[in-house]
Amino acid sequence: MIVEKKVFELPAFKTANGASIADVRVGYETYGSLNADRSNAILITHFFSGTSHAAGKYRESDALPGYWDYLIGPGKPVDTNRYFVIASDTLVNLNARDPDVVTTGPASINPATGKPYGLSFPQVGIADFVAVQKALVESLGVNRLHAVMGPSMGGLQAYEWAASHPEMVGRLIAVISAAEADPWLIAWLDVWASPIRLDPHWRNGDYAPDAPPLAGLTQALKVVGLQANHWLWAEQTQGREFAVAGADPARDVNARYRIEATLESAASARAAVSDANHFLYLVKANQTFVAGGPGGVDRIRAPTLILYAPSDQVFAADWVLATAERIRSNGVAVETAAIGGILGHLDGVMSLAPHGGRISAFLARG
């Protein structure tokens, strides 16, 4: 499936806090076709380090397809022969330096100054991400979504949709996420952010595009990569092997273990296409998340499917299940299922294949 990245533009956008942002642009892609009565649209919302690229390839030569390609496509659980799937980049998307990503945030040029916004970019929250998506889906002729579905921060957006626009959401599928940021997550998000603030190249957000705080951003992404994973992955794929054969970290102070090198290398590759200020804005958006604002979760009316990872180190299963119970307590049908695997939180992105039948049945239910 070859997909095309498109751009949605909003000449003027007002944030939930009342700030104005001119020339908002976000990338999006669609799979399948909108039906005649415009009732078959499904919105896919992405995770913290994700993009609109949920399925397909942009080019035949792409090494990998979108992150949920195994779930979304013709004849797949989210069947694009049946559904019209929309996926967009969020505001302040992390991957601001990825040429396939279109987003507006601190790394964007402020039209008023001709320079990057930096920390002068207004604070935005998950509700703002959803407000931009609402304008996007309406621009495509969609006034009601058959479903909203996303993992992790994508799940937060799905909860926000269902809480703030209950009339527009037919079904909610929230994966590895709770309806508000719990204090444990709030504290970890602060840990994720701190390496960026320590990097002298950060300059309080005022770095030149060609002199970013790459070391701090790499460390920040390393923490995310580790916490989103699990010790079973570490044990079964990395072990206590040395990064370089024969270079024993117990005898050579500069030698490292394989797992350290694996995480560093993955984080370094991500850092090259990511932006440090966008990372900090995403941290704040996640920390301050409460679906629909205080009490908003009680406005959710859409039948809900919640998939959680029992060994999740980011969204503890306890918190996810508490969200399920809260929605259920309002008389809404809520189905929950545990995701298996050795990847902790990441199993919510990587390991949903065994739940394909559950997802397609949930989407087909009247």
Added chain:
Amino acid sequence: MIVEKKVFELPAFKTANGASIADVRVGYETYGSLNADRSNAILITHFFSGTSHAAGKYRESDALPGYWDYLIGPGKPVDTNRYFVIASDTLVNLNARDPDVVTTGPASINPATGKPYGLSFPQVGIADFVAVQKALVESLGVNRLHAVMGPSMGGLQAYEWAASHPEMVGRLIAVISAAEADPWLIAWLDVWASPIRLDPHWRNGDYAPDAPPLAGLTQALKVVGLQANHWLWAEQTQGREFAVAGADPARDVNARYRIEATLESAASARAAVSDANHFLYLVKANQTFVAGGPGGVDRIRAPTLILYAPSDQVFAADWVLATAERIRSNGVAVETAAIGGILGHLDGVMSLAPHGGRISAFLARG
């Protein structure tokens, strides 16, 4: 119980890697009296951020007693009317700037240069900590320990004692710790260390005593403080309250949540008495730990009591129980018990009171 801090000195020490360190000094304290046949000594080994101060107070005016004061003392589970308890600061102890701590490490003056060692201090491991302790206990006339007992990194030292000197260890009590560093822990230890390396004041370890990398060290200690705790603590004691009443982090980009301020404040207080290079040396010592070297765990012969925290985020219960099984597989008596509480790893330091009877019975057993 008022206790006195003493100093043990080794004019020359050779590390496991073959490096020489002159003038090694470590602090220690003792509680109770050595009996006539010198058979009643118990060694207490401290955790990553701990010191020799396991029980009692140095001065009546001290705000708090030693960390296991509720376990150690006259009539307590580790009964100082019956046992002679020894506790020492390790090499490269974190709290190098605490006037009550005596340790030798990168912050010490290198007698050959008259300046702090910095990163020229030789790499040391848990086996070196134990080698210094062995010289200390022998200097006190003790050739066999009734027991060795410690939490977390203290447990690593206890395993090391039992694996490397099986003839000297009568009983082993390892709390919240496994007999080797698992790859998950190795990776997290690297995360703990990274804020220090990012702090420009670190200067590759060559900072002046009055210009330490305090911001990086504070962030490092914040990660430790969080990971050693648990989301139930976060939920039950911190919640989503704001750090400053009325200053909503969702509306003010500089506002924070209470849990962020709580962790920052605790880490900042610790950083003031800690040393950044010592932190890095401790990280390396923990990462490279394998009790007694490869296969060493199979030399453990001492009856063993292992206490673990089921929700431990530092030493996963899976790994601790694997250690128990490994020692048991060699025909050694191993007793395990789960520690309750809402503090995760820290329950191994704070919440052992319900296990007092188990500990005293284990120590009394023939």
